[in-house]
Amino acid sequence: MYTKPLTYPSIAAVDISADLSAIRRLLVAAAISPRFRESLLSNPGHAVHQGFAGERFPLSESTFTVVSAIQASSLPEFTALLDKNLSNHLLTPAYL
Numbered sequence: 001m002y003t004k005p006l007t008y009p010s011i012a013a014v015d016i017s018a019d020l021s022a023i024r025r026l027l028v029a030a031a032i033s034p035r036f037r038e039s040l041l042s043n044p045g046h047a048v049h050q051g052f053a054g055e056r057f058p059l060s061e062s063t064f065t066v067v068s069a070i071q072a073s074s075l076p077e078f079t080a081l082l083d084k085n086l087s088n089h090l091l092t093p094a095y096l
Helices: 017-032 034-042 044-050 061-068 075-090
Strands: none
Touching (some): 017 034, 017 075, 034 075, 044 061, 061 075
8 A cells, every 4th residue: 555645835924014005005095086096097007106195105026017917997896806816816836
């Protein structure tokens, strides 16, 4: 009888707290400013780089890539896609 040892892939902890803080501030800015919201919906990457009222949104390169690729026509749709895409992104093998 052959028995295979149980091995599990190692899981690395990823600290995304800074990204989550920036994303929260980004979404608040979009909620309170129609002009910033339109900028975020039409060109997310540019909106993140421009910031809002002196507020900057520093994101890691990988999170910025996810955010800037979102194409949405409303803030609720943007938020839903952001949640879905970030969840999928964090579950990729590069993060595990």
